[in-house]
Amino acid sequence: MLKHNLWFAGKSFLRMILLLIAVSIATFALVSVSPIDPLQANVGQAALGSMSEEQKEKLRSYWGVDTPPAERYINWAKDAARGDMGTSLLYRQPVMDVIKVKLANSLFLLALAWLISGALGFALGVLAGIFRGSPADKAIKGYCLVIASTPAFWLALLLLIVFGVWLKVLPIGLSVPIGMEAQDVTFLDRARHAVLPAVTLSITGVSNIALHTREKMIDIMESDYVLFARARGESLRDIVRGHALRNVLLPAMTLQFASISEIIGGSVLVEQVFSYPGLGQAAVTAGTGSDVPLLMGITLITAAIVFLGNFIANLLYGVVDPRIRRGGREG
Amino acid sequence: MSCTNKRHILEIDELSVSFLQYENSRSSRQIELPVISKLSVSVHEGEIVAVVGSSGSGKSLLAHAILGMLPYNARTGGKIYFNGELLTPEKIREYRGGRIAFVPQSTTYLDPLMKVGEQVRGGRNSSGGKDSGRGGRPSGGRRNDPERRKKQRALFARYGLSEETDAKYPFECSGGMTRRVLLTSALMGNPELIIADEPTPGMDLALAKKSMEDFRAFADEGKGVLLITHDIELALEVADRIAVFYAGTTIEEAPVSDFASEQLLRHPYTRALWRAMPQNGFQPLPGTQPYVKDMPAGCPFGPRCENYSRECAGEIPMQRVGCGTVRCVKYHGEPLAVHEHHA
Known part of the structure; x- marks a missing residue:
């Protein structure tokens, strides 16, 4: 059993390394073909015009414009392999330091949205699945379909207008109050600033999870074993508690961990709307500013987070599902 | 006549x-x-x-x-x-x-994630009364009821299902075993x-x-x-x-x-x-x-x-x-x- 687990962990680790290499190559390739000229984007046309050739040359080498992409990638990869992710060109700080700060800002937001959308989506999906065709099911389905076809940034703007501008109950952006000393910022201040982005992400995340859970729940409620449980005289409550929840938990777990990638993806847009200084916003800044080291760092970190989420789901499967737990032991 | x-x-x-x-x-x-x-x-x-x-x-x-x-x-x-x-x-x-029991056709009628002994114990009480669900004892309680445990064990023994079978999941049972489990579940009520x-x-x-x-x-x-x-x-x-x-x-x-x-x-x-x-x-x-x-x-x-x-x-x-009886015009x-x- 232990040997089996070690083998599984080792294989997964190897897979993650391969995935990260592939992601880094893809990201680098995309950035190299990006039409953005780093000098024009970061220094500006007017400023460039007033510079001497010498100064421009310096800038070109700073942004790495002269070096061929393949060579730049290999240089980056050599350092990355040693654990040196380089220095952000825009923030002029080590990439890892920038990511640490931004991730710390985002993590609260992401975790909150992840938990709310997961719990709410699961509950709504289960409810709709059990009472399929009922008004509750129709309402839930309708809500999910409307939300699923609504762009996240538009929803973010809507919430911002309603709660930030009209009702003035929540801040319109940023992660801390404007003009306040860093040491005076309380947890409550941070939480208040995270509410709108987190709610936006949760609302959009709910629909996907709820619709998938509903579908699974319908399958289960129509399954032979639920039919047989009814034939044995089990009440709806017994069936839901004894059979349905148990069986829907496994697909729900997969969904929940797979949704990490969607939450992170959504955060890029939502943080932009709320000017929330998190990882998503940093990714946009790095991308439009041709800050290749930072962009690579953020991409790799998020890829690793998504991978770890799926890895945890796989591990939990082995714990929760007896077919894997016992089957693996025997096989 | x-x-x-x-x-x-x-x-x-x-x-x-x-x-x-x-x-x-x-x-x-x-x-x-x-x-x-x-x-x-x-x-x-x-x-x-x-x-x-x-x-x-x-x-x-x-x-x-x-x-x-x-x-x-x-x-x-x-x-x-x-x-x-x-x-x-x-x-x-x-x-x-309770008073009417069902023995289903296929082995997919067992919950794949519940041990078979537990499933057989989980039905209605033998009285066939209205005790399941609202107001009654939840099936989780019935599944651990010593009376039902005894009855389930006796029925399993009658069909050559060993004590280890109680704690098996359906995927661990052969087709014949599953049939016997389904049969015993019908006999759990009276x-x-x-x-x-x-x-x-x-x-x-x-x-x-x-x-x-x-x-x-x-x-x-x-x-x-x-x-x-x-x-x-x-x-x-x-x-x-x-x-x-x-x-x-x-x-x-x-x-x-x-x-x-x-x-x-x-x-x-x-x-x-x-x-x-x-x-x-x-x-x-x-x-x-x-x-x-x-x-x-x-x-x-x-x-x-x-x-x-x-x-x-x-x-x-x-x-x-x-x-x-027959349904024919002749x-x-x-x-x-x-x-x-x-x-």
């Missing part, structure tokens, strides 16, 4: 089941697809009645219809009586798992009627015999078994009466003794079935049962019947002939009057 004056346990009077379906993938119009029409069959106390029909003829739906477990798009007609009492949807919800849907495939001969003996012993206590099967030889071996199921209806109900010779049987299809049995000549009947969408008017067997006449296209009532017996027992 009737050949038995025993009490009826189950009486099914002209049961019809149809499904509402969309006409085709583009249409929003629903059509009604009849799968069971005017099916009548009854089980007396002390009897095993076999409903015999070919695979895929909708036999399982009969069990589901009696137990009130048809899918939401099904419509039913006709009446079902249990111990002389009309089975309403409320009544069947009260009785199933049923008066067992509805068994193909209970024996996957069992070896000795075990199949044993479970049939158990059905026999169960029936001999003055209870009833409705055995739904495609296996006519098995039916002839254990049943008291046989109802022949053809294209969604019963065309004949006859005591097993009538199957001793072709002349004692009534309906042309039953006779053809008799001739098709290995010991009686092994003569196949050409053609297939009609599909529900192109069911002929009147007798469903008409197109394959050598004695087909114009009358066969009309309404044909079930009539009593000798100790059995006979002019007493019309079947189910309701006389309930007067």
